[in-house]
Amino acid sequence: MAQHFTEGIHDETVEIRIFVPSKENAEQRNIRRIIEEKASAQSIQSYVRRLEPVKVTGGETAGRPFELLKLEDAKELYEKLHRSKVIVAATSGAFVRRDPSSLPVRRKQLLSLEAFVRYKAPFQLFRTPADTVRFSTPFRDLFSSIASFDITDPRVLPLHIFDHVNEWDALETDISQKAFQDAFGGNTRRLDSGRREWSRAKALHGGDFLVISGQRLPKGFHWDVCRKKGEKHLMTTHEVWEFKNSSCYCNVYPDGYIRAGQGNFSARKVWPRK
Numbered sequence: 001m002a003q004h005f006t007e008g009i010h011d012e013t014v015e016i017r018i019f020v021p022s023k024e025n026a027e028q029r030n031i032r033r034i035i036e037e038k039a040s041a042q043s044i045q046s047y048v049r050r051l052e053p054v055k056v057t058g059g060e061t062a063g064r065p066f067e068l069l070k071l072e073d074a075k076e077l078y079e080k081l082h083r084s085k086v087i088v089a090a091t092s093g094a095f096v097r098r099d100p101s102s103l104p105v106r107r108k109q110l111l112s113l114e115a116f117v118r119y120k121a122p123f124q125l126f127r128t129p130a131d132t133v134r135f136s137t138p139f140r141d142l143f144s145s146i147a148s149f150d151i152t153d154p155r156v157l158p159l160h161i162f163d164h165v166n167e168w169d170a171l172e173t174d175i176s177q178k179a180f181q182d183a184f185g186g187n188t189r190r191l192d193s194g195r196r197e198w199s200r201a202k203a204l205h206g207g208d209f210l211v212i213s214g215q216r217l218p219k220g221f222h223w224d225v226c227r228k229k230g231e232k233h234l235m236t237t238h239e240v241w242e243f244k245n246s247s248c249y250c251n252v253y254p255d256g257y258i259r260a261g262q263g264n265f266s267a268r269k270v271w272p273r274k
Helices: 026-041 071-080 113-117 129-135 139-145 173-186
Strands: 014-020 046-051 052-057 065-068 085-090 093-097 110-112 123-125 189-191 197-200 223-226 233-235 240-242 249-252 258-260 267-270
Touching: 014 026, 014 071, 014 139, 026 046, 026 129, 052 258, 071 085, 071 093, 071 113, 085 139, 093 113, 110 113, 113 123, 129 223, 258 267
Parallel strands: 014 046, 014 085, 085 123
Antiparallel strands: 052 065, 093 110, 189 197, 197 223, 223 249, 233 240, 240 267, 249 258
16 A cells, blocks of 8 residues: 555546547547447446537647547546546547636647546547447456555646646656656645646645545645745636735645635635635
């Protein structure tokens, strides 16, 4: 068992979230049905989520529609995979917004669904019926491919919030771990891509027991995030928070939940507006 985690998750219930294009063609509908049938045969509940088409601006892909998770689906998915065993599947390319408030949407502001759930849940892309035929692994066995790691490991971070520029696709390797540390700092205190300071909180409060890689985090585990000399806006897939000055801070939890700080030094949510 990874050090510093508490006991492992006991609920062995597994579910699969299937993300499908806004307008499925006949082949994609057939692929979805095959996935649902495979899941049902393994006593796994399927939940289908439909993507929405959004045209991006700027660069070589200007005017091209991308299939994006709805804001509420991105939020719900990330929270869910920190509480139970979730498999994520897609029948087409799928993306989440790095900045939910941005209109128009630029390609560089999109994060692939695979990167979004990386290190937190198994991901499978089924583009053709042949992909479903070749796929013979029992769904529950997919969790064995997710490595356990220490709570000081960067894979515990909500990486889409911490780094709004890069996709870290090889943090299981020493080389990538060193590159991450060189870019952002050590284990207990790091500077994110916006140069805000993330410190692992000593006073744990609030929330559920969250789960990463099949292991439970200490209840209330989070980071104290302070602006210092960094950027004033912190973005999740469904919210934007503002740090008015260098002393402003908030609490960020592994499942993407942000809790306001106390008093006059608290960051405040500025999008969506009430």
